[in-house]
Amino acid sequence: MANNNKLKRADIIFSTYSVDPYDVLDMAMKKGKTDVINELIESGLRGRGGAGFPTGLKWKFMAQENNEEKYIICNADEGEPGTFKDRKLLVDVPRKVISGMAIAGWATNSKKGIIYLRAEYNNLIPALEKEIEVFNKYASKFDLDFSVNIYSGAGAYVCGEETALIESMEGKRGEPRNKPPFPIQSGYLGKPTLVNNVETFAAASMVCRYGAKKYESYGTSDQHGSKLFSLSGDSPKEGVHELELGMKISDFVEEYGDGDTKAVQIGGVAGFCIPRKEFDQTIIGEGNTTGGATMIFNSTRSMYNVIHNYLDFFAEESCGQCTPCRVGTQQLLKGVEAVKAGNKPESYLDDLVKLSKTMKLTSKCGLGQSVTNSFSSIVKNFREEMIY
Amino acid sequence: MSKINLIIDGQSIEVEKGITIMDAAKKINVNIPTLCHHEDLCVAGNCRVCVVEVKNHERLEASCAVPAEDGMEILTNTAKVRNARKDIVSLLVSEHNTQCTTCYRNTNCELQDLAAEYNVDGDRYLSVLKPNIKVDKSSWAIEKDDSKCVRCQRCVRTCAELQHVNALTVSHKGDEMKISTFADLPFNEVVCTNCGQCVNRCPTGALTERRYFDDVWEAIGDPDKHVVMNTAPSVRVALGEMFGNEVGTRVTGKMVTAMRKMGADSVLDTDFAADLTIIEEGNELLTRLKGALVDGDTSIKLPMITSCSPGWVKFIEHMFPNYLDHLSTCKSPQQMFGAMTKTYYAEKKGVDPKDIVSVAVMPCAAKKYEANRPEMNSSGYRDIDAGLTTREFGLMIKQAGLDFNNLEDSEFDSIMGQSTGAGIIFGATGGVMEAALRTAYAVVTGRSVPFENLNITAVRGTEGIRAASIKIEDTLPEWSFLEGVDLNVAVAHGLKNARVIMDEVAAGTSTYHFIEVMGCPGGCIGGGGQPIPTNAEIRAKRTKAIYEEDMSKPIRMSHENPEITQIYEEFLEKPLGHKSHDLLHTSYRKRNRY
Amino acid sequence: MTKIEQLVNDLTGKYGKERKSLMPILQGIVKEKRYVDNTDMVHIARALDISAADVYGVASFYSFIENNEMGKYVIRICKSITCEMKGKHKILKALEEELRIKLGETTHNKRFTLLETNCLGLCDVGPAMLINEEPYTKLTPEKVHEILVDYRNEVK
Numbered sequence A: 001m002a003n004n005n006k007l008k009r010a011d012i013i014f015s016t017y018s019v020d021p022y023d024v025l026d027m028a029m030k031k032g033k034t035d036v037i038n039e040l041i042e043s044g045l046r047g048r049g050g051a052g053f054p055t056g057l058k059w060k061f062m063a064q065e066n067n068e069e070k071y072i073i074c075n076a077d078e079g080e081p082g083t084f085k086d087r088k089l090l091v092d093v094p095r096k097v098i099s100g101m102a103i104a105g106w107a108t109n110s111k112k113g114i115i116y117l118r119a120e121y122n123n124l125i126p127a128l129e130k131e132i133e134v135f136n137k138y139a140s141k142f143d144l145d146f147s148v149n150i151y152s153g154a155g156a157y158v159c160g161e162e163t164a165l166i167e168s169m170e171g172k173r174g175e176p177r178n179k180p181p182f183p184i185q186s187g188y189l190g191k192p193t194l195v196n197n198v199e200t201f202a203a204a205s206m207v208c209r210y211g212a213k214k215y216e217s218y219g220t221s222d223q224h225g226s227k228l229f230s231l232s233g234d235s236p237k238e239g240v241h242e243l244e245l246g247m248k249i250s251d252f253v254e255e256y257g258d259g260d261t262k263a264v265q266i267g268g269v270a271g272f273c274i275p276r277k278e279f280d281q282t283i284i285g286e287g288n289t290t291g292g293a294t295m296i297f298n299s300t301r302s303m304y305n306v307i308h309n310y311l312d313f314f315a316e317e318s319c320g321q322c323t324p325c326r327v328g329t330q331q332l333l334k335g336v337e338a339v340k341a342g343n344k345p346e347s348y349l350d351d352l353v354k355l356s357k358t359m360k361l362t363s364k365c366g367l368g369q370s371v372t373n374s375f376s377s378i379v380k381n382f383r384e385e386m387i388y
Numbered sequence B: 001m002s003k004i005n006l007i008i009d010g011q012s013i014e015v016e017k018g019i020t021i022m023d024a025a026k027k028i029n030v031n032i033p034t035l036c037h038h039e040d041l042c043v044a045g046n047c048r049v050c051v052v053e054v055k056n057h058e059r060l061e062a063s064c065a066v067p068a069e070d071g072m073e074i075l076t077n078t079a080k081v082r083n084a085r086k087d088i089v090s091l092l093v094s095e096h097n098t099q100c101t102t103c104y105r106n107t108n109c110e111l112q113d114l115a116a117e118y119n120v121d122g123d124r125y126l127s128v129l130k131p132n133i134k135v136d137k138s139s140w141a142i143e144k145d146d147s148k149c150v151r152c153q154r155c156v157r158t159c160a161e162l163q164h165v166n167a168l169t170v171s172h173k174g175d176e177m178k179i180s181t182f183a184d185l186p187f188n189e190v191v192c193t194n195c196g197q198c199v200n201r202c203p204t205g206a207l208t209e210r211r212y213f214d215d216v217w218e219a220i221g222d223p224d225k226h227v228v229m230n231t232a233p234s235v236r237v238a239l240g241e242m243f244g245n246e247v248g249t250r251v252t253g254k255m256v257t258a259m260r261k262m263g264a265d266s267v268l269d270t271d272f273a274a275d276l277t278i279i280e281e282g283n284e285l286l287t288r289l290k291g292a293l294v295d296g297d298t299s300i301k302l303p304m305i306t307s308c309s310p311g312w313v314k315f316i317e318h319m320f321p322n323y324l325d326h327l328s329t330c331k332s333p334q335q336m337f338g339a340m341t342k343t344y345y346a347e348k349k350g351v352d353p354k355d356i357v358s359v360a361v362m363p364c365a366a367k368k369y370e371a372n373r374p375e376m377n378s379s380g381y382r383d384i385d386a387g388l389t390t391r392e393f394g395l396m397i398k399q400a401g402l403d404f405n406n407l408e409d410s411e412f413d414s415i416m417g418q419s420t421g422a423g424i425i426f427g428a429t430g431g432v433m434e435a436a437l438r439t440a441y442a443v444v445t446g447r448s449v450p451f452e453n454l455n456i457t458a459v460r461g462t463e464g465i466r467a468a469s470i471k472i473e474d475t476l477p478e479w480s481f482l483e484g485v486d487l488n489v490a491v492a493h494g495l496k497n498a499r500v501i502m503d504e505v506a507a508g509t510s511t512y513h514f515i516e517v518m519g520c521p522g523g524c525i526g527g528g529g530q531p532i533p534t535n536a537e538i539r540a541k542r543t544k545a546i547y548e549e550d551m552s553k554p555i556r557m558s559h560e561n562p563e564i565t566q567i568y569e570e571f572l573e574k575p576l577g578h579k580s581h582d583l584l585h586t587s588y589r590k591r592n593r594y
Numbered sequence C: 001m002t003k004i005e006q007l008v009n010d011l012t013g014k015y016g017k018e019r020k021s022l023m024p025i026l027q028g029i030v031k032e033k034r035y036v037d038n039t040d041m042v043h044i045a046r047a048l049d050i051s052a053a054d055v056y057g058v059a060s061f062y063s064f065i066e067n068n069e070m071g072k073y074v075i076r077i078c079k080s081i082t083c084e085m086k087g088k089h090k091i092l093k094a095l096e097e098e099l100r101i102k103l104g105e106t107t108h109n110k111r112f113t114l115l116e117t118n119c120l121g122l123c124d125v126g127p128a129m130l131i132n133e134e135p136y137t138k139l140t141p142e143k144v145h146e147i148l149v150d151y152r153n154e155v156k
């Protein structure tokens, strides 16, 4: 049942169905571990943290790692401006997230689960701890050897990158590591570590609940299931929306815009800024990130201010270790300022776009690599706004 | 080791699995530029200068960090690669205080080389150099200028991995990221040993030794001053590198001539003081052994540990302040030399010690600090007035307009210019131990150490910690308490290994009687003040040269040095005597560990 | 034992003395006194037997671990894109006027410190800010006034 590119609301993750997620865990445990992983592969679920790696495959690799000590990490560092769906999940359906973690732990023979929670969400800790207590009761009832702990971040966007997150948990600066080795091979404390996004765990739990077939039937042929969108900006309907994948931007704008939409930022500040003339594109098609942050800008917004704000963010939140990202982000920021002030010719924008491409080619991690997405798209599509 | 096949720039090669793309490329003489990479250190992969194209990879890969894999097709010289590298170097230049003409690293700077290689345009990007960066000149030994830093983190890795001191860290993030001491305190207030290893590995002028050569020139030019220069053993096996000689070339004779031509009033040999150290330290060891083993004096601490490496001395003062009694009380050869220069030498030459300027040319940065330690004035004057590194000395030779490679050889002046092979080998790790054993064994048994050509190979080598045991047999009557004793010794170099040895001492599990510790990897030949670059291969060649120099010496045991016999007869009277105590021995102080 | 030594002692008791305990310990101190000064860092270094420079390097990386003295209430206003669109500047101005301090400063009575921060994950309900760990959303200058009155009166 392919989606006909019209916007479709889905009601999976936030649905208040009668099955307790911990019973889903119980259901999963009654199947074989390989069955559960295969089902996940079949469902076509991709990571919801941004990189979009097939989740089932990741779990499979993790299951193959032979080690007594293995870690399941729930990445709740959600720091991308415009993203807040993980927060909503942790507030509204923490049980689905934890059950997803527990299923992962059980299926991959990992006994330790950790939620890396960004410092900005510290106020959620008491409620989460209560939920963990509930989980612990179930776990002992099911005889499941899996613990969940919360690890609090301390204010660094880059720690959402999985290897930086691991460094941070080891008491170090959150500087992304060289890859390979990948966390599955050598992660937290050198042990096999599976890192998934909050939403990914919740979705995995849903796959177990409904089965791959049903889950796969949502969305388009290459984008399966439902997806949470964090919507903010010039929209009367800001908030988190669960939609089937595969709709067109124009449908999205029609539904959520304020009638005066000039551009949509898809995939958070690390994603692309799509101008009105390109609204024909499908969301989460080629190259769009799966993080699900969407920001709508109407005609009153200065796109110069927008890119300036993004670049300021990147220059500050880069870990600073690698040259293209540390210096490149500063150059882009100073560069657009200089063009705006008339201190550099308009053609300098082209030099900057080239530089951002070099950053994409050579940066060590996704942060530096993705700056070009929003930068090139804004500079290309709103060039006149960049100039004095 | 399993093998893999890959193609680099169209050339197929077979390499061991696990090596990086860069190392694979090296095997077929494909050069890839680097900046954050250093042979001595773990992979950082942060400068991104070494990127290459790997077929079917969306992005470029850092060749220093990515392992070569079977079937990879790699291109190191495409427009994409060249443009990316040029962009990266341009970015580095844009945050750099490019002042090459006035920079100490001018003509020996990796950023400068890269910028030249890629012909970067200084106006390509705006300057993002942080304003108001102050150079930290608080330390006697190290200068830190953040405006010249490329943030390669080599210094941080050096201080952490090789030295286990961790005086430097990366601080802040993003555009604020920089290299810092604790809380950005001045260098002289933090736990830094002044070893200079970070300086030696810094690719740019961001970390340099504090320079004293202008003071030395001034003294040379002052007719009222009598300038005495002395050079450490490892300078003569490394100085040649600064004049294009092959690594490991011995330039002792030319070095002596150069100093004379520069205008030094007297050109002497620190090796003489090394021999003197052996006499004092050897006797101290034997006295300690007697005290501890025969008299059962519990206040005497064993193992005794050498004290000739000032970086090491500051390290133990910081890190193991409760174990300072284990340190030999002997000053380092440099400081013994200084004290003798302003007393014995002055007397013999009839020069007023107040007019003497003693200059030590050292492979070391910490010696600058040592020379300035307040207690180093037992002669009534500063024992040593200026400590120069090999690098500074090389520069002075250039400033003097000397055609170094074509200088004739000449001999050190007398007195305090004669030395033995034992003094020479102080320059390499294990050398002090070997020299001490040569003499101690001879003193105790009346025979030479039972090793071919006196070469105690067990204490030589590059292993971080080496242990040996020597059975003492058929002693002379006065040393009969040592009959049959197995003398357990150990050698450690690089402060990382020093820490391991000291942890044992602190835990009470150390079974050694005598330990040699050198602060720098490889010993002085790998010192922080040696020519840049220094790496394992270079250290090995310098070490080889040291042992060749030893073999070339007619006398190879310190106690047979006639000038040593003479100094005891004429001045010091006896080892560990009253005068020695005043002039040649010192004390230590406790410092903060954190 | 000083108060801070006691605190570090308690925290190492709770989290252990391995390197991986560094972050929870730093956070524990932040929770207690809002910032980690140089003396605190030396105590931590001693407790974990790592170099003080390493502690500094880690602490300075994270924006929620402040080195300078902070007021009892640390206000962090979001400066990221949607909050900016929704009038963050007005809110900042209201805060500055209300507290009579500039961004980055602490009030004389050491009660409030005013900082900016990046996205708080409250973009749909911006402009947003945190006071210590407590989020405040859909801010208006009037709301800011009310919130601060509550804090001043220690209602909170």
Ligand SMILES: Cc1cc2nc3c(=O)[nH]c(=O)nc-3n(C[C@H](O)[C@H](O)[C@H](O)COP(=O)(O)O)c2cc1C
Pocket: A046, A047, A048, A049, A050, A051, A052, A053, A055, A075, A076, A077, A078, A079, A080, A157, A158, A159, A160, A161, A162, A163, A195, A196, A197, A198, A200, A201, A365, A366, A367
């Ligand atoms: C700069 C940067 C920030 C990231 N932040 C997050 C984040 O906040 N949450 C997240 O789940 N993944 C984040 N990621 C992606 C993670 O590295 C990783 O791919 C993800 O957690 C894997 O989970 P998934 O497969 O479930 O998506 C970030 C990546 C980068 C490069």
Ligand code: SF4
Pocket: A158, A175, A176, A317, A318, A319, A320, A321, A322, A323, A325, A326, A363, A364, A365, A366, A367, A368, A369
């Ligand atoms: S790309 Fe940026 S965030 Fe990533 S490692 Fe490099 S400097 Fe750090």
Ligand code: SF4
Pocket: B096, B097, B098, B099, B100, B101, B103, B104, B105, B106, B107, B109, B110, B111, B112, B148, B204, B205, B206
């Ligand atoms: S560090 Fe290198 S590039 Fe920088 S000023 Fe000195 S010589 Fe020039």
Ligand code: SF4
Pocket: B142, B158, B159, B163, B165, B166, B167, B168, B191, B192, B193, B194, B195, B196, B197, B198, B199
């Ligand atoms: S001189 Fe030695 S101890 Fe000091 S910072 Fe450099 S490497 Fe570390």
Ligand code: SF4
Pocket: B148, B149, B150, B151, B152, B153, B154, B155, B156, B179, B198, B201, B202, B203, B204, B206, B207
């Ligand atoms: S001081 Fe030197 S070694 Fe250290 S990061 Fe800067 S350039 Fe590299």
Ligand code: FES
Pocket: B033, B034, B035, B036, B037, B044, B045, B046, B047, B048, B049, B050, B051, B062, B063, B064, B065
């Ligand atoms: S040399 Fe490879 S990244 Fe620096």
Ligand code: FES
Pocket: A081, A082, A083, C078, C079, C080, C081, C082, C083, C084, C118, C119, C120, C121, C122, C123, C124, C126, C128
């Ligand atoms: S932009 Fe302010 S909370 Fe996200």
